Amino acid sequence: MTDAALLELRSVSKSYPGPTPVPVLREASLNVTRSESLAIVGPSGSGKSTLLNLLGTLDTPDSGSVWFEERDLTGLSAKELAVLRNHRIGFVFQNHHLLPQCTVLENVLIPTLAGAGRSPKEAEHRARQLLDRVGLGHRIDHTPGRLSGGERQRTAVVRALINEPALLLADEPTGALDRVSAGEITKLLVELNRTDGLTLIVVTHSAELAGLMGRSVELCDGKLAPLDSKTVRA
Numbered sequence: 001m002t003d004a005a006l007l008e009l010r011s012v013s014k015s016y017p018g019p020t021p022v023p024v025l026r027e028a029s030l031n032v033t034r035s036e037s038l039a040i041v042g043p044s045g046s047g048k049s050t051l052l053n054l055l056g057t058l059d060t061p062d063s064g065s066v067w068f069e070e071r072d073l074t075g076l077s078a079k080e081l082a083v084l085r086n087h088r089i090g091f092v093f094q095n096h097h098l099l100p101q102c103t104v105l106e107n108v109l110i111p112t113l114a115g116a117g118r119s120p121k122e123a124e125h126r127a128r129q130l131l132d133r134v135g136l137g138h139r140i141d142h143t144p145g146r147l148s149g150g151e152r153q154r155t156a157v158v159r160a161l162i163n164e165p166a167l168l169l170a171d172e173p174t175g176a177l178d179r180v181s182a183g184e185i186t187k188l189l190v191e192l193n194r195t196d197g198l199t200l201i202v203v204t205h206s207a208e209l210a211g212l213m214g215r216s217v218e219l220c221d222g223k224l225a226p227l228d229s230k231t232v233r234a
């Protein structure tokens with residue numbers, strides 16, 4: 001890996017077992033450099049979520065290897081992967097996955113409970129700062145049921161950022177939102193990449209969001225191919 005490389009997928013294959021095994025990735029390769037922004041596009045069922053799970057260490061390949069920050073993840077134990085994931089990688093999904101009984105602040109602090117290096121006081125300070133930044137300073141004591149869809153997704157983004165990850169993975173982050181809320185999340189993700197230098201990988205059907213990423217790749221027949229951002233298909 002070169003100095004600037006953050007993440008690399010080397011010839012990764014993945015199938016789901018069953019009476020008729022489903023091959024999803026076929027020797028797919030990808031290089032992601034620090035601070036870049038990448039859109040992954042492709043038809044429904046083409047394996048985008050499977051790919052994102054592999055990039056985020058939530059799943060392991062059948063063959064090939066995944067490298068992150070100069071480490072081959074193939075040989076790491078489940079516990080080592082969990083620590084790496086908690087400290088270095090943030091996730092945002094199509095649905096917010098917030099805990100309904102917890103407040104905004106409590107939800108955001110959940111990833112810090114496993115101990116990611118900050119005292120509880122420092123973690124809460126960072127949470128309040130981030131919530132202020134995304135315009136949720138006045139919502140910290142609300143439960144998710146009392147938030148709009150856009151506010152819930154902004155909370156989910158803050159939760160993903162609380163441990164200062166090197167990489168943010170987002171799986172159709174605007175897919176369940178109305179146009180205005182989708183625009184807010186798009187703006188926030190772009191700002192986190194351009195202003196904060198956060199490496200961002202987004203799976204999206206939104207041509208607008210994909211067009212704002214530095215580059216796009218298309219997942220097709222289990223492989224990744226570069227895509228001219230001007231021709232991104234919605």
Ligand SMILES: Nc1ncnc2c1ncn2[C@@H]1O[C@H](COP(=O)(O)OP(=O)(O)O)[C@@H](O)[C@H]1O
Binds near residue numbers: 024044046
């Ligand atoms: N846990 C699973 N077990 C079996 N098949 C799965 C599983 N998860 C996904 N698949 C299948 O793998 C293919 C790719 O799924 P997915 O990665 O979710 O695609 P996408 O996110 O592009 O819609 C689909 O055919 C899907 O039905």
Ligand SMILES: [Mg+2]
Binds near residue numbers: 048049050171
């Ligand atoms: Mg998916």
